[in-house]
Amino acid sequence: MFGIDCEAFPVSPIPAVNVATVPQRSPLRYPGGKTWLVPHIRKWLGATEQPVRLLTEPFAGGGIVSLTAVMENMADRSIMAELDRDVAAFWHAALHHGPELRQRVLGFEPTRENVEVLSCVRPCNVVDHGFRTLVLNRTRRGGILAAGASLSRVGENGKGVASRWYPNTIVDRLSEIAKYADRIGFCETDGLKLLEALLSIPGSGVAAFIDPPYTAGGKRAGKRLYAHHSLDHAKLFAMLADSGVNFLMTYDAAAEIISLVRKHNFTAVQVMMKNTHHARVPELVITPFPVFIR
Numbered sequence: 001m002f003g004i005d006c007e008a009f010p011v012s013p014i015p016a017v018n019v020a021t022v023p024q025r026s027p028l029r030y031p032g033g034k035t036w037l038v039p040h041i042r043k044w045l046g047a048t049e050q051p052v053r054l055l056t057e058p059f060a061g062g063g064i065v066s067l068t069a070v071m072e073n074m075a076d077r078s079i080m081a082e083l084d085r086d087v088a089a090f091w092h093a094a095l096h097h098g099p100e101l102r103q104r105v106l107g108f109e110p111t112r113e114n115v116e117v118l119s120c121v122r123p124c125n126v127v128d129h130g131f132r133t134l135v136l137n138r139t140r141r142g143g144i145l146a147a148g149a150s151l152s153r154v155g156e157n158g159k160g161v162a163s164r165w166y167p168n169t170i171v172d173r174l175s176e177i178a179k180y181a182d183r184i185g186f187c188e189t190d191g192l193k194l195l196e197a198l199l200s201i202p203g204s205g206v207a208a209f210i211d212p213p214y215t216a217g218g219k220r221a222g223k224r225l226y227a228h229h230s231l232d233h234a235k236l237f238a239m240l241a242d243s244g245v246n247f248l249m250t251y252d253a254a255a256e257i258i259s260l261v262r263k264h265n266f267t268a269v270q271v272m273m274k275n276t277h278h279a280r281v282p283e284l285v286i287t288p289f290p291v292f293i294r
Contacts, residue, residue, distance in 0.1 A: 009258075012269035012285060012292045014039050025071060027134060027173045028090065029143030029164060030062030034211055037250065037285070040271070041065055044248045044291050045074040045207065052246075053205030054079060056198050058191030061087065065209040070183050071176070075207070079185035081194040086133040086145050088188035089123070093130025095186055098178035102171045104131045110165040115139050115151060138164045192236060199243040210249040212236065233257065237264055240288070249286040261286055269293055 019035040026033070034041075045052055052075040057066045060080035069075040082088045093101045104127065108114070119136060123129035137143045139161040140151055151161050177184075187194055191212075198206050212231050233256060240247055241264040251257045253270070261268045267290045270282040285292065 009253075009268045009270050009282075009284065010293050011282075012040070012271050014043060014271075014292060016271050016273055016283075023068070023071075025067040025173060025176065026062040026064045027094070027170045027177075028062040028087075028137050030064075030137075033062045033064060033143075034250065035064050036273075037271075038064070038068055040285055040292065041068060041209070041248065042072070042074065044287065045069060047291055048207065048246060050205065051076065052207045053077065054198070054207070056195060056206055056208050057081070058195040058208070058210060059212050060091065060186070060191075061211065063091065065211075066184060067177065067180075069209075070180050077183045077185065079187065079194070079198075081187045081189050081191040083188070083190055084145070085188070086129070086136075088186070089126055089129035090133040090137075091130075091186045092126045092188070094174055094177055095181045095184060097127045097130070098174055098181070100127045101130060101134075102174050105134070105167050105170050105174070108135065108165075108167070110135065110139055110162040112151060112161050115161050134170070135165075138170070192231065192239075195236075196239060199239065199245055206245055208240070208245055208247040208249075210236070210240075210247055212249075212251070234260060237261075237266075240264070241266075244288070247286075247288060248291075251284045251286060253282045253284050257284065267291070267293075 016036040017039050022035060022038045024035065026035075045055075052069070055066060055069045055075035055078040057063065057078060057080045060066065060082040063080050066078035066080050070078050080091065082091065108131075115135060118132055121132075123132055133145065137145055143164075195208060195210070198208075212233070237260040240249070258268075261284070266286050266288055268284045268286045269292045271285055272280050273283050
């Protein structure tokens with residue numbers, strides 16, 4: 001299916017981890033979330049010669065990598081970026097209005113009617129907006145926020161829209177995030193522009209985790225799942241090559257991406273994943289130098 005090109009990349013000795021075996025730190029159920037990648041992140045950041053002063057996550061989504069790196073002291077600070085207004089509102093609320101957001105979570109009854117009413121109400125402030133994002137993320141199928149996404153029908157244990165609404169767990173995660181809020185920055189902006197700005201600062205001690213929407217090679221999932229999915233993949237690769245920055249990047253094994261990896265002499269390993277149809281497909285973990293294969 002993926003051809004000889006993909007098969008030429010070695011398989012990572014670190015498997016895609018069962019997400020139940022690592023800390024669940026993000027309150028968001030994000031499509032394409034990277035909790036499974038946490039062991040690779042630990043290996044990557046642990047292999048740096050100098051301590052990481054700033055980790056940037058320009059396509060933040062659920063923000064699991066920034067949360068993990070800061071909470072496990074693998075990076076002094078992190079700065080996340082997200083262009084999606086709904087997701088951005090959640091992070092603004094979680095980082096700067098934690099007590100109000102937690103109170104809203106504990107006071108909400110996730111019935112189908114309440115969720116539908118909430119989805120139709122225009123938010124008055126950032127807490128309203130962030131809470132709305134959180135509720136829709138936890139009650140829609142697959143956590144999808146894009147227009148047209150449907151609410152969970154059967155859900156976990158037949159609980160429907162409430163099947164992924166664990167108020168105490170969500171509040172615990174929000175409380176933990178609040179403890180580290182002074183070390184986590186967030187910008188509602190184009191991730192590529194933020195990355196370009198940070199990479200232009202000499203001696204900044206930046207490391208970058210990059211998980212862009214998967215639209216390379218005509219991939220449709222990114223267009224279906226994310227409101228903002230347009231990205232110049234070739235520009236991103238060239239920018240990283242020119243900067244010499246330490247990065248870890250994940251991509252589907254599309255022919256366009258395989259070509260760009262080889263063009264810039266990056267290193268890639270395959271991590272075997274299960275898709276929604278339970279078929280095993282490779283995802284590429286890309287670094288500027290060998291990290292997972294010696």
